[in-house]
Amino acid sequence: MSSHIVIEGLGKAFAPRGGRRPAVIFDGLDMRIEAGQLVALVGPSGCGKSTLLNLIAGLDAPDAGAIRFDGRARDSRLAMVFQQPRLVDWLTAEENIALAFEREGTRPPGDARETVRALLRKVGLTEHSGAYPQFLSGGQRQRVAIARAFAVDPDILLLDEPFSALDELTARRLRLLLQSLWGEADGPRPTGVLVTHNMLEAALLADRIFVLNGHPGHFAAVMDIDIPHPRDPEDPALFAIHREVLHALGEA
Amino acid sequence: MSPEASSAGRLVPGAVHEAPQAIRARTAGWRIAAGRLAPVVLPLLLLGLVAGGWEAMAVALHSPLVPHLPEIGKELGRVFKGGRFFGEMAVTLLRVGAGFAIAFVAAVAAGIAMGRQKAVAHFLEPAIIVGLTVPGLVWALLCVIWFGIGLTGAAVAVALSIAPALLLNILQGVRAVDAELLEVAAMLRLPLRKRLTCLWLPSLMPTLLGGARLGLSLAWKVVVLVELFGLSSGIGYQLNSEFGAQNVAGVIAWTLGFAAVMAVIEYGVLAQLEHHLMRWRRTAQV
Numbered sequence: 442m443s444s445h446i447v448i449e450g451l452g453k454a455f456a457p458r459g460g461r462r463p464a465v466i467f468d469g470l471d472m473r474i475e476a477g478q479l480v481a482l483v484g485p486s487g488c489g490k491s492t493l494l495n496l497i498a499g500l501d502a503p504d505a506g507a508i509r510f511d512g513r514a515r516d517s518r519l520a521m522v523f524q525q526p527r528l529v530d531w532l533t534a535e536e537n538i539a540l541a542f543e544r545e546g547t548r549p550p551g552d553a554r555e556t557v558r559a560l561l562r563k564v565g566l567t568e569h570s571g572a573y574p575q576f577l578s579g580g581q582r583q584r585v586a587i588a589r590a591f592a593v594d595p596d597i598l599l600l601d602e603p604f605s606a607l608d609e610l611t612a613r614r615l616r617l618l619l620q621s622l623w624g625e626a627d628g629p630r631p632t633g634v635l636v637t638h639n640m641l642e643a644a645l646l647a648d649r650i651f652v653l654n655g656h657p658g659h660f661a662a663v664m665d666i667d668i669p670h671p672r673d674p675e676d677p678a679l680f681a682i683h684r685e686v687l688h689a690l691g692e693a
Numbered sequence: 694m695s696p697e698a699s700s701a702g703r704l705v706p707g708a709v710h711e712a713p714q715a716i717r718a719r720t721a722g723w724r725i726a727a728g729r730l731a732p733v734v735l736p737l738l739l740l741g742l743v744a745g746g747w748e749a750m751a752v753a754l755h756s757p758l759v760p761h762l763p764e765i766g767k768e769l770g771r772v773f774k775g776g777r778f779f780g781e782m783a784v785t786l787l788r789v790g791a792g793f794a795i796a797f798v799a800a801v802a803a804g805i806a807m808g809r810q811k812a813v814a815h816f817l818e819p820a821i822i823v824g825l826t827v828p829g830l831v832w833a834l835l836c837v838i839w840f841g842i843g844l845t846g847a848a849v850a851v852a853l854s855i856a857p858a859l860l861l862n863i864l865q866g867v868r869a870v871d872a873e874l875l876e877v878a879a880m881l882r883l884p885l886r887k888r889l890t891c892l893w894l895p896s897l898m899p900t901l902l903g904g905a906r907l908g909l910s911l912a913w914k915v916v917v918l919v920e921l922f923g924l925s926s927g928i929g930y931q932l933n934s935e936f937g938a939q940n941v942a943g944v945i946a947w948t949l950g951f952a953a954v955m956a957v958i959e960y961g962v963l964a965q966l967e968h969h970l971m972r973w974r975r976t977a978q979v
């Protein structure tokens with residue numbers, strides 16, 4: 442298996458306003474993510490999880506080091522799900538998903554509308570295809586956001602705390618939905634990076650967990666999770682992993 | 694059910710209770726009727742009060758400077774006879790429309806550029822500040838001198854007068870465009886055309902509609918001045934000739950006709966457009 446995403450000597454600092462000393466988030470961070478794996482980034486607030494994800498997404502630029510995708514500077518098919526759904530309010534659920542096809546080379550062969558309908562069916566929103574986001578519930582909006590991410594058949598899927606703004610029951614359903622979408626992917630599975638502060642969520646979904654901690658951020662532990670997919674959210678083995686992650690963070 | 698909804702239906706001890714459904718049905722019916730009538734009745738009520746107040750003033754002062762309502766009515770009849778009013782109004786509308794279109798397109802382009810590029814913002818800021826302080830009268834005079842009498846002068850005067858206010862308005866809208874959505878556009882690598890049509894213009898739509906109202910209201914004031922100074926047609930020219938004849942009722946009649954056309958544009962065009970363009974917005978039910 443080849444490494445899909447390679448991060449070498451990553452450096453990033455934010456200069457606060459008012460001329461105080463810059464906050465160093467990363468200073469020489471290395472990371473390798475294998476193709477087709479879903480990795481989880483866990484750690485306390487402010488340790489740079491989301492910053493790392495934004496750097497991989499290209500929404501922010503590193504101060505030092507490099508991020509390469511199969512040896513290239515930028516990946517062609519990258520999709521992201523944010524903590525907030527970030528839907529376009531004046532487009533219907535269907536139109537929001539179809540927006541993903543506006544990028545050159547992403548239009549699906551055949552009927553784009555049919556592809557969107559199939560996605561809406563997979564995320565369970567067939568009846569709401571014509572609804573505007575403000576008329577959908579929080580969980581339904583996040584389902585649209587997930588469908589939009591899967592629409593382009595991504596090589597890389599970045600998930601920035603995608604379930605943390607939802608109530609626990611909705612979050613649980615969406616985790617299982619994500620797990621099944623991941624398993625169903627036609628062709629090779631995308632490479633995924635999931636940022637979360639929920640260690641059970643990481644244990645449920647990830648093939649490998651990176652525990653990020655400290656200032657500047659470094660990996661306190663890297664754990665491979667060998668339980669086969671799809672996993673049962675009540676599997677006691679997940680709780681054992683949860684405990685292990687806490688231990689790595691010095692909390693237990 | 695939300696906690697508010699359940700407590701609203703609770704009975705108060707000691708009070709005499711009617712069947713709650715009956716009360717709800719009655720108040721709901723009344724509310725719906727009132728809600729439908731209010732947008733028609735209330736504006737008419739204001740107009741009626743103003744007309745009544747005016748007539749009371751005319752009776753009390755007994756002066757040729759404050760004509761009675763029937764006199765104004767007679768003048769209105771004269772103004773509208775043979776479609777004369779609509780001919781003059783069409784001429785004025787064309788001038789306003791041309792000037793407004795120039796200013797609107799320029800302000801949208803400059804507003805987005807200023808919101809995205811600090812250098813452009815620094816470069817154009819003095820133009821806004823100076824532009825806002827120049828009275829419309831000055832542009833009207835200068836444009837009549839520069840361009841003579843014709844559509845160009847009127848359109849340029851209107852455009853110069855309203856562009857700064859329009860630009861300031863649009864600039865605030867551009868700065869309020871959701872940064873998170875722009876990140877989504879970057880993540881989806883949307884082409885520029887789609888970013889403009891799917892993100893920027895719809896995001897700016899409330900601002901643009903507000904700007905259109907503001908710009909149009911300023912445009913009327915300026916176009917009337919241009920017509921008054923240099924042109925031999927249009928509402929402003931007619932107002933000036935009534936003024937020359939010391940005909941107060943005539944001035945009021947032309948102004949009323951003018952205001953009526955403005956109301957048609959506001960209620961008939963802008964409000965309908967807003968209702969259609971904002972259909973995605975959920976409004977609060979409280």
